[in-house]
Structures are given as C-alpha cells and as structure tokens.
Amino acid sequence: MANNKEICLSATERVYHSRAADTLVCYHREMTKILMDSEYLFSKAQKAKINSSDNIEHKTKNNALGKRIVDNAYDNILTTLKQQIFNNQPNIEPYFSHHNSQVMQLAKLGYLSALAYSSDNVFNNHSPLQKQQEKEITRDLFQLIGFDADKAFGHITTSHILACYEILWALRNLKTLPMAIARHPKSRDLVADKKAFELFNMSVGDILSIGEKLHERGIFDDVSHLTCRGTGMTRTMHLGKLLVPISRFEFWKKAMDILGLGYDNLIALPIDETFRTDTNKTKEIILRLIEQGEPILGVIGVLGSPTYGSIDMLKPLFELREECSRKFNSSFYIHIDASQLGYMRSLFLDKNNRIIPYEILSKKLKKEAPELELQPDVYDSFTYLSLADSVSFEPFQAGFSPYPTGIVCIKDARMSRFLANPPKVCPEQADAAYEIDGIQSAPAVASIWSIHQLYSFNSLGFGLHAQTLWAARVKLEQVLNKAKEIKRNGKSYIIKPLLTSDFNKLSFAIVIKGNRSLDVQNNLNKAIYENLVLQSNHKQDLNLLTLCARNSDDIPAKLCHDCDLDKSEWQEVKHLNLLQLTMKDAEKCGDQQIEEGYQYIKQVVLSALKNQFIKE
Template sequence: MNTPNASPLNVDALFIGPKSENRVFFKEMMEYAVSEHLHWRADFHPEDPALVTPVEQHAGDFRQTLYRTEGILRQLSSKLKNTSVPWFSPRYLGHMNADTLMVSNLAYVMTMMYNPNNCAHEASPTTTELEVEAGLDLCRMFGYDPKRSWGHITSGGTVANYEGMWVARNLKTIPLAIAQHEKARDLVAGKSEKELLNLSPSAVLDLTDELKKRGLFEEVRALSCRGVGIKQGSLGKILVPQSKHYSWMKAMDVLGIGQEHIVPLPVDENYRTDVAKMREITFRLIKEGHPILAMVSVVGTTEEGSIDHVDEVIKLRAECERKYGASFYVHVDAAYGGYVRAMFLDEDNRFMDYDALLARYRAEDIIPAGVTWPKHDVYEGFKAMAEADSITVDPHKVGYIQYAAGAVCMKDKRIVDLISYHAAYVFEEVDEAEGADTKVVLGSSIMEGSKAGATAAAVWAAHRLVPLNIGGYGKVIGRGIVTADWFAQRLASAKPLTVGRRRFEVRPIMHPDFHMVNFTFKEIGNDSLEDHNRLNKKMYEICSYASGRTYTNDFLTSSTSLSVEEYGDTPWHYVASRGFSRAEWDKVESVYILRAAVMTHFLRKAEDFDAYWEQLREVFAAKLAHIVDMEDKTGADTLIAA
C-alpha cells in the first residue's frame, strides 16, 4: 500500500466549493486529465498515420456532426442546470449528499477516458489493482487484518448487502454439504443437523481449509446451496432491525431465502436496536429450535442516522455460542455511517481510547467545546465493528465520492471461495509465486459483472489524499458532525415562528448520533396529528424538487414517515413529546418528518453558522407564511386548523 500523504490537510482545499471557489485549480487539473489522455492516444505508435485527415475534418457532414454534438451537449447542460439538485450548497439539507472531493472527480474523469472494466484483469490491469488496494484501505479502517480480509467496490450499498447475505447463506450450507459427501462426512461425524446449522463462521471456514487439503472442496461446494439450492426455511432466520434499509427485503427475494424469514428487531426511542428485546427474541428462537442464519446491525440508519449497538450483538453471539452452542453470521450495514469509523483511528490505524480521543478532538478543534461527540455507546458500537464478519460501506455517502461507489468488506477472505466462479475466457489465475495468498481474482469473486474501473480510481485517489484516520477523513466528517450538533441544538431551543395570528414551533426528533437531524413543525395549539403531518408534508413539497424550482429554492430538504407498520410504537415517544394524545397516535399511526443529513463542510465556523441559522429562520417563516397564504386563498379543506 502506498502511504497516504501525512502532511496537514486543509479541508477547504478538497472541494470545488459552494461558489466554485477552487474553480481555477479544478479547471487546470481537468485540462491536465484530458490533455494527458489525448497525448497518450497520439503517442501510441507514432509511426502510425493519422486516420482522419484535415480534408475530411473540413467536410460539410463532418462539421455538421460536430455542430449537432455541440447542440446536444448544450441541451443536456441546460437540463442539468435547471433541474439538478445543488448538493454542494449548505442550503441543501436532505439526503446523504454534499460536495464531492475534487480529487475523486478528477480521478474518475481521468480514468473514465481509458474505459477500464474491472470485471477482467486483462481489461483493467491498472484499476483492478487500485480496487484491491481501496478495498484493503476500507478493511484497515474497520479494524480487519489486511492479510486475512478482503474488500471491493460495488455499485452501492444494496449490492454490498446482497453480497453479505450471499456469503452468509452459502456458508450456512457447507456443513450440511460436508455431511452428505462420502469422503468428507467424517469431518462432522456425530453432529446433528441442528448442530451443523449452528456452527460459527470461523469453524465452518476451518472445515473448508480441510476440504481443500483433501482436494474435496469443489465437490462439497457443489452440494451446498449454490449447487442444489435451499429448502424453504431450512437455513433459519435473519434478524434485522426495524430501521433496516429496504434492500434487505429485496435481498431475501433475490437470494431465495424468503422475506418471511426476516425477523424484525424492535428499536428504542433513539432508533437503535433495542438490546433487551434483541436478546429476548434471539434466545426464544434458539430455544424453539430455529437456527439463526445471520444478524444485521445498522451503523447509520437511513432515516435517522442512528448507530446500532454492534458491541451488544457481538457479545450476544459469544453468549449464544457459550450457553447454547448456537452461532450465527454478523453483518453490519454501514452504508451510511461506515466512513465515520475513521474519526476514531490515529495515524497508525489504532482505535483510540475514548478519553484520549476526546482530548485530541479538543486539542485539534475537530470537535469543539459544547459539542459532545461521540456518545459513549456510539463509540462502543464503532469499536466492535472489527468483530463483524462483513460490512457494507458507501464511499458515495460519507466518503464524499461521486456515484456510484459502494463497497463490501469481509473479515476472513476464505469466505470468498464459497461464492467465486471462474470462466477461462474472462478471468486469469493468480500465480502462486506472485503471492496468491494475498490476492483474490476480482471478477470471479463478486456479484456484479462489468464495472467501471474509473470508480475504483476515484475511491483509491480519495484515500491517498485523505487518509482514513482522524487527521484525514476525521477532519472532513467532523465538520458535518459539529454543524449537525449545532443545528439540532438550535432546533431544540428555537423560539416560535409567528405568521399573522398563528404560531409555529420546530423541534428535532432526537439528538443525532452523527449528522442526520430529523425535525418537524407544529402549530401551537393545534393537537391534530393529521394536521401536523399535512403541514410537514407541505413544507417538504415546497422545500424539495417537488416544488418544481429546485435550483432557485432557498432551502431544500428530504422527508420520510415513521409508521407503526415499520417501527411499531417507537415513534410514539416523539409524538407524545410534541403534545399529541395517545388517541391521536392510535388513529393516525404515523408521523411525517423532515430529514436532513447535515454533511456540509462550510459552516464549521461559529460565526458562519450563526448567520446561516438566522437566515434559515427567516426562510422557515417565509415558507410557513406561504402555506398559510395558500390555505387562505383556496378556502378548501384547511391544511391546519386556524
């Protein structure tokens, strides 16, 4: 691995900026990227003649083709400028998007022109190596041993989650396949099917090592689910928090496990998995004889940004192994929050002691006085990620890298053998002499086929410039965390907004675990939850792309609904805190909220944020006035009771 630049990092120099402040450098490097590629083409076998002559280039149809090309690009530019979402601006507080790193944009463009396909090494001799390096960067960040682990780039968190469950599913069936093979069954002699389905992931992988020594691995693998399929419900349950991303439902469908085998884990009022209920459900399933295929923790829930108690999941698995001889696979869905683990690492990739971490935050002004982060349970959750079997993470979220860049990391790379394929016309064997023990053939070991090598280059370049530790990504991510904390504090103490004779109050759902801040507006004196939901839905409609004026809007956000169907009674905690009755909650069973991932890097100075907040209060008041005015003009069903 190349050592990332250890010199001091200036965060403002990493991005183009909300007002294109770094435009000169960006344009210079963009021109460099294009020019280098053009020189590369021109210098390839200079003895070859030019195949397009000046005479041909001046022909009428040639010029017309260029004019048409220019016209189409101008048309596209107009569409993009008119309707695209300005993620780069602090005025956008919605989805997990912000300004992207200049180096990743430039690396992507530079590489894109070479058009490498990371499915096959022969089609991407450079970028395949970059992808492997970038994957190991992420493994190190999560505390995995780079000599034993494996990671790679995916199109996003959905595919990464699929791969996590793909390996978990295949792993679960290997012991059963061993028991069926005449020459291998002695490895599991005396074990019942129940015992085979409850082996730990490491124990199963140790069995695969023995199969390889005997030359039986391929034969046994053919008897696993990848060869003969799975019997409905035969592998057990998958325990997933209620806060899960919808990709988990799709994964159960795609992998043939069946959605009915998902067991939802209730979440507490902070939208983290409820530890007591998780333990209760797990022990009940084991006592009823159900094997557990996998348990999922979420580090950065999509709707609330909450950090699950990964440490409690790891403790629970150890307890189940000790007390009941029952084990299961642990996957962490950290698509949103995975990169935040860099906030806890020193320059030697060591996970820092809690008190030392806080001291360094203060000393380097990464997290200033008045902001308490991380909460101790959040710290423990991030620390325990090193014990998970696999982890999903999205560089295109808190890695500040452009789409599409997801990733999956696996603690023990032996597990890749359970899913790998080989086609001689695409893939190349890795020579033992070249270090086969440290390499995995990329194309045959992933769910996707053709994939852009430019994405791998973008992630690799970002990691080289911005180290995955407290002095690199820690400084970048820390800015958003601080701004989110300030934003939540201001919402929690904000004075009512007055519109005519009506007054409105805005409050956060809870204090954020890192930088997702959810909040709602409520008209003071109106205790109808339906009116509350309509008000916030209207606020979303006029503060989002739905308004039809994305680029000229003065504030943009996103939204979601927290319902009984998805979260049980958990949202009631907030509903009650806003003064709504239990009868209202039982009738409506859903609360509509505004959702803001505060990822901007440009409001870290207290004076800048103070000015921003005052301006935002004026925007909020103007939006509410617009809603009230529209009610008065329509005279239809009132949005809010007067």
C-alpha cells in the same frame, strides 16, 4: 492535442464551489472536448468501418464541410445543455444537499480523469492499475475496521445494495456446506460427531476450517455441488432466520426474496426509546430461537441508521454471540451495515491507527469541540467493529465520492470461495471474479482511490472531517432550539428538533403553536416537503421521514408529546411526519454557515406558506 489531464483539472477547478450557469456551460464545453478528443487515443486500424463517410475523425481531417458539420453539432449540444441549465435553475437553491452535495474536489478530478481515459466507463478486472487501486482502497478499510489485511478479503461493487446482497449470497452458500459435507461419502466423517441442529449453527470459522480439509482432499467442488448452489434450496436446507433492524427491514426483505431464502425467514428487530435496535429484545429473540431449535442465518447490525441516524449498540451483540457459543454451542454470523458512518471510525484511531482510549478521546473532543459529548455505547460500537464477520461501506455517504459505489470487507478471505462459480466448464479459463456484479465503474473507483491517497483514516486525517460534521449537526440543533417563532398571517410556526441522531442527521418538525391535531401537523410538514420538491426542481435536500407504528412501535408518542400533542392523537393517527437533513459538507460548519442553514430552513417554510401549499 491539448493535455487531457490539464483540461480536466482546469474544468474541475472552475466548476468546484460554483453552480453558476456560465460556469457549468464552460465545464460541459471542456469535458465535451475531452470526450471528443479521446476518440484519437484509440486505434481504429483493427476496427471495421461500416460507413467511413460517417466517421467523425475522417470528416474532420479530410473535408471542411465535415468539420462544419461537427462544429454545428458541437454548438447544438452546448446550446441544449445551456437551455437545460437555465430551465432548471431552482427557486430555492439547495443548501445542505444530502443527495446533491458537492463531492470533494480531488474525487471529481479522479472521476473525470478516469472517464476521459476509460470512455466506456468499465473497471477491468484484469487491469493491473485498476486492481492496484482497488487493493489499496480495501487495505485502507481493513486497517480502519481492525481486520488483519493479510487474512481479509474485500472489493468494490457497483452499489452498497449489491455489497449487502453479496454478503447474503456468500452466507447462504456457506451455511449449506455442513449439510452437503454430511451427505458426501468422502467428507461425512468430518462432521460425524455433530447432530443436525449443530450443523445448522456451526460458527463461520469452523465451517471455513472444514472447507480447508475439503480442498486438501480435492473434493471441494464436488461437495459444493451438493449445497444450494448446485441443488437449489431444498426442504432439508432450512437455514433459519435472518435478524435485521426494523430500519433496514424492507432492504433485506428484497434480498431474501432475490436469493430464494423467503422473507418469511426475516425477523425485524425492534427499536428502543433512543431509536437504536433494542439489545434486550434482540437477546430474547435469539435465545428463544436457540431454545426452539431454530437456526440463525445471521444478524445484521447498523452503524448509523439511514432512517433515524442512530448507532446500534454493537458491543452487547458480540458479547451475546460469545455467550451463545459458550453455553449452547450455537453461533451466528454478524454483518455490520456501515454504509452511513463506517468511515467515521477514523475519529477513534490515533496516528498509529490504534484505538484511542475513551477518556483521552473524550477530553480531546471537549477541548476541540466543547459542544460534543461522546457516549460510551457509541464509542464501544465503533471500537468493537473489528469483531464483525463482514462490514459494508458506501463512500457516497461519507461525502467524498460520486454515487454509486459500495465496498464489501470480509474478515476471513476463505469465504471468498463461496462467491466464485465452481466448477468451471473450461478449466483453462482465467479465474472467475469473486463478486456478484462482475463489473464496476472505473471513474468511481478512481474517485475513491484519489481520496484514499489524500487522507489517512485516523483522528489526524479523515477523523477531523468527521468531527467537523458531527459538531455542525449539534450547532445547528442548538440554533433551531433557540430560534424565534416564524409568524405568518396571525399564526406562529416553531421549528422543533426531534429524534436527535448520534452523528450527522437532524430530524425536526414544523409545529403550529397552539395546534392539537396530529393530522394537521403531519399535513403541514408533508406540504412543506412537496413544495420544496417543486421549488428546487427535484434537488431538495430535506427528506420526509414518516414514523409509524409498524416501524417504530409506540415510541414516536413521546415525540408527539414534545410537540404539545396528546397521546390519544398518536393512538388514532399512528404516524408522524418529520423533516430530516444530513450534514455532509464540511465547508458549511462555521457559525456563519450554520446561521445560513437556519435561514434556508426558514425560507423553505415561508415558501410553502406563500405558494399556498398549506391551508392557513
């Protein structure tokens, strides 16, 4: 039998950088061989063969007729795959490909190799090799964030969504512990000096320290049973409000519903004119809650909004928590959603993984990429990340790992106790996994691990990749600003960049010159998007972004003004449609590739006009 690793490498190298049908058929053919050959890697001696006459191995080895049957089935599979490929050739080939982009070659190799040797796709928590891979990945991220690797806890989840659910799950369990301590006769002395309001607003560190004392007394499981984990959410367990940016409101609303916390306890933090979470209004909300005696379950910060592409100003948030703790003896948990740009912190670290001073980094960027300008508040958000209680990542968004995977990193490993399941029905059983989903994809973990072996996560490693993507977005924006009008049937169409992000997202609108109706402009951009969906066979890489009064207040009114629309149009329509792309492919960042990107956008617009998606 051929060496599976060599076949996998060969197939991966041939398919990389190419989407030709013949190449993909070759790829499918060789991967099918791997998967069929892998049947021989597993012993069947201990398996009951219900019908040995249907066993592929038996047929292949013992009779020619069976071999022909297998060969015919194999050919039928490949014929079907080839037909699917040809039938799905898009009229408009995706260029930027946010959700259909090529991942890095080494990530593909890691994924396919693991799939060949782990055919059921299961990440085994008791596998020394796979656990070692996970450990190396999380230690890299602890170093990237600035956590103490010896005191932190982290692991890989099946998606970033579950990573965030897991954080909220642990936070819910943690916040009900002080009340349980006050109720248990053997532990109430630990919080005897605290009032009810103080119990609801204890700092994470104080709660975990008291939890240590419960372990010393041997009553942690008994007290945990009095938390929401054992009793459910009772009327006395009012954990207060969870504050989240408006851009992630629906995401966390679902989490509050699932965990029984109620989305009435969710407060949406408004955005400012830069589409970042408004720090002044956030401060007002938090101080008002403290004044009203309302507990704060936690505050969510976003390092790269998936909607706007903006980076929250995190430094003022950490300073506010310190102020509340000092003045009001009230603290709150801070989780940072770094799914979009967490890995980009590499850009801010030197070869020794220390923070590069702002002045030095600014000069370095100006020398290497003159079009880049590092804002002090963006610098602070990345460099203050280590003050968070937890951070979640999504490697897919960094452009180097297949979907889906998520990673959760918690500063204090003691918090992992609130993710376990006490007490065990059978104490002799192996330790339970500290996670919400219990199982991951082995190939996905292997793909992440492969990239972590390739890159150092500092300015000399993955930081160079991050810098390239950032520069590409700026260059493309400059090209669009200078682009000539697109003329069609006596009308002129302008590509108008709007809502400039802090990193690699670019939002723009197609504007009809002389148009004064927001409805007409919205319909135009929606039609362009819908045409692209059809012409690219659902592989489109432009998203339709809708800004409305509910998620953006009246801030988009300024964008309407930039499109030569009256303010009254916004007041009447109350929503604005934009097209958005995300730069993830570092190989499309040269001047020629940027020009090709512009031509792609132009082609998308002309295609919609040609196919009569837009009433001219």
